[in-house]
Amino acid sequence: xxxxxYTKYGYFFCIPFIVFxxxxxxxxxxxxxxxxxxxWNGIEMAxxxxxxxxxxxxxxxxxxxxxxxxxxxxxxxxxxxxFFSLLLTYFLNFKIRKMSKFVQMVSLIPYFTxxxxxxxxxxFLFNKNVGIVNSIxxxxxxxxxxxxxxxxxxxxxxxxxxIINQWTYVGYTCIFFIAGLTGISDDILEAAKVDGARExxxxxxxxxxxxxxxxxxxxxxxxxxxxxxxxxxxxxxNGGIFGSNxxxxxxxxxxxxxxxxxxxxxxxxxxxxxxxxxxxxNAVIIGLVSILLIKFLKKDxx
Numbered sequence: 001x002x003x004x005x006y007t008k009y010g011y012f013f014c015i016p017f018i019v020f021x022x023x024x025x026x027x028x029x030x031x032x033x034x035x036x037x038x039x040w041n042g043i044e045m046a047x048x049x050x051x052x053x054x055x056x057x058x059x060x061x062x063x064x065x066x067x068x069x070x071x072x073x074x075x076x077x078x079x080x081x082x083f084f085s086l087l088l089t090y091f092l093n094f095k096i097r098k099m100s101k102f103v104q105m106v107s108l109i110p111y112f113t114x115x116x117x118x119x120x121x122x123x124f125l126f127n128k129n130v131g132i133v134n135s136i137x138x139x140x141x142x143x144x145x146x147x148x149x150x151x152x153x154x155x156x157x158x159x160x161x162x163i164i165n166q167w168t169y170v171g172y173t174c175i176f177f178i179a180g181l182t183g184i185s186d187d188i189l190e191a192a193k194v195d196g197a198r199e200x201x202x203x204x205x206x207x208x209x210x211x212x213x214x215x216x217x218x219x220x221x222x223x224x225x226x227x228x229x230x231x232x233x234x235x236x237x238n239g240g241i242f243g244s245n246x247x248x249x250x251x252x253x254x255x256x257x258x259x260x261x262x263x264x265x266x267x268x269x270x271x272x273x274x275x276x277x278x279x280x281x282n283a284v285i286i287g288l289v290s291i292l293l294i295k296f297l298k299k300d301x302x
Contacts, residue, residue, distance in 0.1 A: 017253035045273070051276035064253050065261035066285070073257065077165040081222060082215070084166055085173035086208070093181055094173070094199040104178065107171025115168075119235025122164055126150035127247050139178060151237060151246060154254035161255050164232055173218055180214035181207060210251035216297045223293065227286045230259035258282050 036053070039046045056062050086106065092100040110118070125132050127150075134146035150156045184207060192202045208215075233255045237246035248264045249256025262282055266275025 032276045032279060035273050036280050038273040040273040041270050042272055048273070052274050053281065055160060055274065056277050056281050061256065061261055062281075065249070065256045065258045066157075068249070068254065068256055069227060069229075069258045072161055072255065073165065073229060074223055077162045078219065078226060080162065080166055080223045081169050081173055082219065084170045085177060085218075086171060088174045089177040089181065090200075090203050092178065094203065100178075104175065106173070107169075107174060109171075111166045111172040113168075115231040116239070117233050118164060118168060119232040119239065121162060122232070123151065123236045126160055128152065142177070152251050154251050157237075157250040157254050160236070161233065164236075168232075169222070176214050176218050177211060180211045184210050220290070220293055220297070224286060224290060227282065227289075228259050229257055230263050233257055233260050234263065258285070 017267055025176045035045070037047060037049060039048050039052075088103075090128065092103055124130075126134075127148060128134065128148065131146070131150070131151065134143070134148055137143045137148070138146055149157070150160060188206060189202060192206055197205070229289060237255065248252065248268070249260055261281075262275060263280045265271050265278055269275075
């Protein structure tokens with residue numbers, strides 16, 4: 001009887017979570033699936049069947065957003081983040097251990113800064129006319145006038161997005177690697193030092209292989225996060241004080257991500273039905289990539 005009574009209490013305490021989970025996760029998901037088969041502008045709704053999904057597959061902006069997400073955020077930004085995070089981890093553990101705590105704290109500040117604020121700040125820094133970057137280049141004599149249109153040139157705009165991602169996520173990712181290093185026995189490292197191995201050799205040959213599980217986790221979460229990124233790109237080109245003159249996603253849609261394309265279609269253009277179909281397609285792509293990546297990582301483990 002006592003066990004049954006405790007079980008009932010357990011169910012009772014689960015009710016708030018279940019209610020909020022249904023209200024803010026399951027019901028919105030089901031509603032999004034339903035409206036993805038309609039043409040709905042928030043007032044009038046008409047069933048269109050699979051027309052929205054056919055339109056998605058032929059939408060140049062949607063295809064461009066997929067290409068940009070994979071090229072800028074996954075194939076370029078994520079490997080750079082891993083490299084610089086591991087490099088910072090090496091210096092914090094082998095070169096500047098006395099300042100390690102301070103550097104960790106400072107490097108985490110960009111991650112906890114609002115992404116909206118980050119996008120607005122970089123929009124100002126790289127503004128063609130009043131940006132600080134152009135002013136510095138003029139003052140040191142590298143250019144005669146503030147003529148570099150950082151945000152208006154597709155290649156430079158993509159470079160800035162990569163820079164923002166490094167500034168934001170390198171310190172955060174480094175924390176995971178540092179935590180992983182705490183699980184490596186000091187005896188192993190000391191034995192390597194006794195055998196004459198240098199710090200760089202120890203880190204590459206001993207620490208990195210033992211950080212493989214952490215690296216898998218960080219890569220997977222970074223790629224999933226890349227699919228969802230939109231605030232920084234929106235604020236840089238459309239939401240910032242000086243960024244409103246650019247098209248959505250920057251010049252020629254060079255920085256149009258999957259998340260930004262979904263947001264622009266749904267909440268700026270007010271095409272809720274079509275936007276929902278884009279969201280569902282994005283979810284399928286994220287799910288497939290995640291499954292393939294997990295299978296690859298499991299195969300590598302075995």
